Amino acid sequence: MRRIVMFDRVSADGYFSAPDGNLNWTVPDDEIDKSGTESMPDSDAMLFGRKTYKQFESFWPNVLSTSGTAPDPHAAGRNSPALHAMAVWINDATKIVFSKTLQDVTWKNSRLIKEFDPRVVEAIKNEPGKDIMIFGSGTIVSELTRHGLIDEYHFVVSPTLLGEGKTLISGVPLKQLALLEAKPYTSGNVVLRYGLKSAK
16 A cells, blocks of 8 residues: 655744745755655655645746756755756656645646545555655645544654744644654754554
8 A cells, every 4th residue: 555655844843834834944954855855766646735736836847957956945046956856756746636726737747636535545545656745735634634644744843933833734633653763964953754653
């Protein structure tokens, strides 16, 4: 069965975006970018909510070039080969977006599903393929969490206090997580990797 892996940046006080939705508070990290590109062969698809899908669609298809680098969507003026590799992977991956309001999706390899249905997600997980990533998309992450459909949670905790902002996951019952890895970086970022804790 394919796994669903969530990857999101959060502030040290637990927010995944500022009140206005911006992510310019995240701390750039070449080591994390490189690690991300090294794990890309394990995945071949992404799940989205409408807002994150539109944000990705407005950025990633437009940054591919022959220069071998691509810009960081969170840090103006920063480019790297790792982000270029990420752009190539994102553009080629299957993209599944849940939205009641979108009428069509035209980005390469995109598929629109009008209603979130856990049974549909379970069927996708049973299809042939590799892991499925989900970035941002707080509403969908919450729905997936509510139904126990996320296999791993990867948080990049930034050394930043926002004081206020938007939480990633809300309205879900208590879930016990098992720590799989905790890795600090010289930038001050810490990557926390969790799986669901098995019931005893």
